[in-house]
Amino acid sequence: MDDSILSLKVKGMSTRIIAGAFQDIYGADILASLVSLVTKFVIEKVVEWQYRPLDGIYPIVYFDRIVLKICQNKKVINQQV
Secondary structure, three states, X not given: OHHHHHHHHHOOOOHHHHHHHHHHHHOOOOOHHHHHHHHHHXXXXXXXXXXXXXXXXXXXXXXXXXXXXEEEOOEXXXXXX
8 A cells, every 4th residue: 555655646646636546446545644644754764765874985887898689681690889
């Protein structure tokens, strides 16, 4: 249920519209305050993650090129891109 609430909230729906949608779709009465509580909890977790301490070093993988198999003149060849 939480995932459904969050999905609708991310799409810009208000808490009251989400509560109404649950009534229409599932026949379940949920309060707009429950929708607000669920989204508030997730927002707090997101903000906590955003302000976490960062590591000093992050590994980076750099690809100069990648080799793909392509069909050319009715043959499969390796092509660097």
